[in-house]
Amino acid sequence: MSRIGRLLAIVITAATVALIVVGTIWPVPSAVAMAGSGATLLRPSSSPQAAVENLAAEIGQQAWEKAYSSLANKSEFTELEFARDLTGTYPSLRTYATLDSFDLRPLHASADEAQVQLKLRWSTVVGAFLDTRTLRVVRTGDRWGVLWPIVKEPRVPPQVIPVNYLRWDVIYRGPEDDWGSQDVEAPHVRIVDMHPVDRSAGVVIMGELLNEDVVPAFVTVKATLLAKNGSAIATEDSFDKISHILLPKQVTPFLIRFQNVALSEVDSVHMEPSASLIAASADPVIEIEDQHFNPAPGAALSGKLVNQSGQVVSVAHVLGTFYDKSGQLVWVADQYVDRALLPQTPVSFAMSIPADIASKVSSERAITTAYSSGRFQ
């Protein structure tokens, strides 16, 4: 082989290796995205932050065994309990959430011990939720290990709970065209309050809807913003910012967002509530206990949900309605609860409220909707 040839072979080989090393140590964004938090795989746990980062990365990859083995207090619980702390014992939003990102904030540190706040941002089908843990990190030799603050989700003992719920079924007449024959009347619903506000991102329309009928209703609310010349600016509906199933005399708040529209452009709002009959059940009954309104900063409505029925609720959605001193509606907020609701087992929630709204809030009201399914995987 000629000298040039040999040199070229060496250069190409060395360059290839070097490029691979560079690409691995400083991966491009797409590689980071694909590897998830595993992009930091090669970083040793030589500092408290690195130990927490590695743990979060392993949690993101659902490498429970690896994550568990890195913990400094693993003797206090089993790997299964650790995994269940993060994913839930019963099917819930946590079970199939994927770790979108995480942040960590060192709180304090000494030579052998440190405290780090870890914020895990989980992505779920109904949106993201944040799981914040304050972790103690201890030094063991030249490595740091995390003391995981385990939250053991209770397991419901085998029991028999009498089912005595109310249920409505609907029998339709069928598709044949028989003019004048009666169909079951659609439920009567009424908007009892409606209030548009201008927010920085656009116009928000909120209000309350009452089912004034004696049958359950499946409701949606659509709003069309009309300009001064009568033309429609935009139409949106409440999507999940409403309780779609309303039992007789039940009231739900609703909130409709219009992005990139200023209230000054709007002349009037055309509201279109719609209701249809639905087979429904009065179960599960969920009590909202210990509701507290925490003022700004970090304004939030917190409380606990207690499932008073025997059925496990996979996903609960809490809708909060906030009123000022005059009883006028000022905001509607919502939150999905990431843990399953087991019978008689409180699960806490906290829904945040914009700081400027929080100062106006005088009273509030919360309702829940629930989803339970054996098929939910």
Added chain:
Amino acid sequence: MKRPFVIVCSLFAAIFALGSDPPAVRVEPTDSVGPRPLEKQTRTAVIRDYLQAWRGLSGAFEQNRADLLDPDFVGAAKEKLAETIREQATQGIRTRYRDSAHDLQVVFYSPEGLSIQLIDTVEYDVQILDDDKVQTTQHVRARYVAVLTPTEVRWKVRIFQAEPK
């Protein structure tokens, strides 16, 4: 003798077919409609759908295709018109209806909003074709009573009947 007749007929047929100017439409004021108040949007939609029904009817009778009635007619009106088209097809007849003028009046809007009644003084030409040969062409002026009912997306004609003037 026959040849000029054929030519005239052909010309007329061509004019008939090509002359698809939209019909002149006049709508009577609807102040006195009752018992339910008639909104402008509803009135516009009903009249638009009724006039569209004439176009659908025309196509269905000319092509002897009852399925073309589906978008515009429902119930008894659809059944009767479809039966007529079947009779036409059985006997080898086709008919061309070209409406040229409508004088419309909304006369009834039912309290629950489930039916609306129109009176239409309509002018149209009818051409009868037997075995694809034009037998006659007639200009007709008649008064029609139509009842339309709302369906999922539009108003459809449920009753469609001419009455003696």
Added chain:
Amino acid sequence: MRSRFTFLLGALVITAMPLALAQTGSLHLPGTVEAGSAFSIQSTGNGNAVLYIVGLGQVVKRKVQLGQTVSFAPGDLRSAGHYLAVLVGDSSTENGAFDVTAAHQPGALSFLAKPSRLAVDLHDGISGVVYVFDAFQNLVLATTQVSFQLSGVAGATQTRTALTHNGVAWTKMDSAAKEGSVQFVARVGDAASTRVMQLVPGNPCHLRMSARPSGQRLAVETEPVRDCNGNALPDGTIVTFTERYKGGESTVDVPLKRGVARTDMPAYGGAKISVATGVFVGNEIRWGGER
């Protein structure tokens, strides 16, 4: 030769005369025909022709002998409407038009009664619309009297009459004060149509609750919830209990079961417990003996 030619020409003329006569014919049509009734059309002339009766409701094609009466049996033409009659001979075409009107005897009603379910004690809450048809589903455009009757277990019978205009008549009725099923009947001659409606309780008017200790918690229970006419609200109606205590609040939406709503709430001394259903607010209890 010449006489022979003249004879031949004469024979031709004589032979052709009836044929020429046969080319002309005319139609004698009735002005109006009642749907489903028998009628006839008279034609003149000689020879064969085809008669077309064409309308949007029906089409008839018949081979006819000119000069003869074409008869239509009862039921042959049963759709009301405007019809063209066209007689097409070998070289001529005759046109005419006539109307078929609906039979005078009503045969069927389309009765639109709304709503199928409504609250008690509503003025003009019920509407009835009737379209009157004959036996052949033609709209009877002649003025006809329709009677409406609302009766049932829940109150006195109401009766109204109305005249049809362009085939339609309508009325409005009040709902009774007592819940239950009612029958709404429309009648024209022998034809009648019945609809059943359900009168349901109106908005709640009486909502009272009581509370008692239940272990570590507080059992709250409503009295039977009724509307202003004394009708009990149906089971499944949601009642909201709200407990406000120092720095906190608990809420629970409970459906009525057997007329009452009951649930357990946390027991805090001095807590205020309120109850509501829909937009109606009931009584309030301050726990700790004060009421």
Added chain:
Amino acid sequence: MRDLQASKRGTQSVTTGSVDCKALRFVKGLLRWLDCGGLYPRKAERRRAVIQPEIRGSNPRPTNRKGVVQRTESIAPTRGPIPLSMIFLAAFVVHLPLLLMKLPLKSYDANFHIFFASHYLHNWFDPWNPKWYAGFSQTTYPPLPQQWLALVSRLIGLDMAYMAVQFIAILLLALGVYRFSMLWVDRRAAAFAALASVFLGSECFLVYSAGQLSTTFAAPLYLNALPYLFQWVRHGKWRSFLKGGALFVAAAAAHHATLLFGSFLFAVPVLALVIFDRQDGERVSIPAFLVRSGSIILVVGAAVAVVLLPFWIALIHYPVTQTPIPHPSRANYILSPQWGLNYFVVPYGALILALPFIFLRGSSIARLRPLLLGFWLAFLVGLGGTTPVGRLVLGRAFDVLTMERFSYWATLLALPFVGLLATTLIDRFQLRAVAGLTIAAGLTCALAVSWATYRPADAADFKVNAVASWLNRDGHDRYRYVTLGFGNKISRLAVLTNASSVDGEWNSGRMLPELTQFGGGALTSSKYFGKPGLDALSAILHHADRYGLKWVFVKDPYYEPLLVFGGWRRVDDLEDKTITVWSKEDVPPAIAVNAPQIPPQWQGLLWGILPIGSSILALVLVLIPERRWHRQRVVEPSTADENLVLQRLAS
């Protein structure tokens, strides 16, 4: 055995003088191969092979090149090449049964191509396809393979047409590799390279696992065009100009990216080769080189611009500005070893073992260096995010393109080296080398083919016929639909149903803002794209009314909470309740959207005529015999009996 010897002799006597197109040739070749004739040529062949005369234009310096190779690597006499007929036979044996089993239908993209083809089948001159994304233009994707598929499907149906078109592509690849390799190495090595292409892991991976018909259809056309490019620039042969130009245009009509990137990875090394060889035999001056190179670039560029005019118009008016969608081929294969296995180990297979040889041999022989550099660049880009090269070289395109095609091109560029390695090993180790290479090739091919089973495109195999029937009845198709958890079955469903969807598998064709503003791919697989995917799904469900989206078919209950809380109701179930149908009240029937993007009629006409026309023109031009070569071959004594494949095809 005597008879066999006689037949071998007979074959030899024929091949020195003319082209043999008889079917018997396959049998003879097979017998000769089985009798190790390919490994142990007769003395006369050995002599001829050592000093090989110039026998064809595409290999202007075989003596020189051969001499270098032989002198540097082997003292053993060279042996005769494997007949191309044998290579085709190998392709038949390996791929035909797999294709007849319709194995590619399980791949990621096969049904996508079938869906496009089904549209051409029914609307040849109307590229506006309303079935995906509430309407999109098929002019956003070069149409050639799909149009051929649509044409062939009139005879044998869409599925089998796909197999037929894919099989033609496989055969053309063997031919293309052979012809391309002949530019760089001797005929024997080129034949081994062509044989290796039959077992090539990346080809099998793309055919059976990825289902990239367009890439695997365009690459052979491109490879076959390159020798013509060489002949035109080196010798100024107009016929080569025409043939090469037509093939380049057809390749672009099959897959634009292949032409775009192939120009740098394949054509530049070939042009560099012309410069290397310019002093030998018939000399070519630098101005002539530049004029010829420039002329073919201009003409092909202009022709591609015209043939794909609607494509360029669509690209200019609606550039792909959507948020990039993550693709595992852009992963770092060390940080994400599972993707390293998928996109490196499987496509390369035993080629990984040849990498040191490629680097060493490519560096040591001057005229192989352009090929080595082309390979190296493709190799590095094909490594995705493992190195920063892809991002540096491609810029934003790195986040739009998928990288496995670069690995595919890298392996194609490596094949001449593989041919060399095979000849070297066989010369040195004889039967042991044959056995080893056969096992390596077999395992590479087997792994890549079976990968579709171990890592299937869809974990759950299910039929979508019931969903299609449901949509097609009772007027359900007046509304749009979306599926959740259907994976790439949405293409099959789109073929079967009349209804339109807001989802689809052709991301570059979508225009709905709800889809383009998030970095998610197909809605049906939203959860695999994390937050961006779920945000896109949520946005489109928010605007269901706007798009007439009334039906959601759910195979994966993961999505049920979103539907329940978002106001959708379960209305039906199918396939033994494994698929549920969800509906939303008050949704108006679907109306046409994206109207400004509908291509005008003249573009539809161009799209229906020019791409397919370019391939037919290429076929006609290529089939014109090279008479001069033919005469030349007749008078020259040579062992070459397989190098005029195209003439044989013409006969």
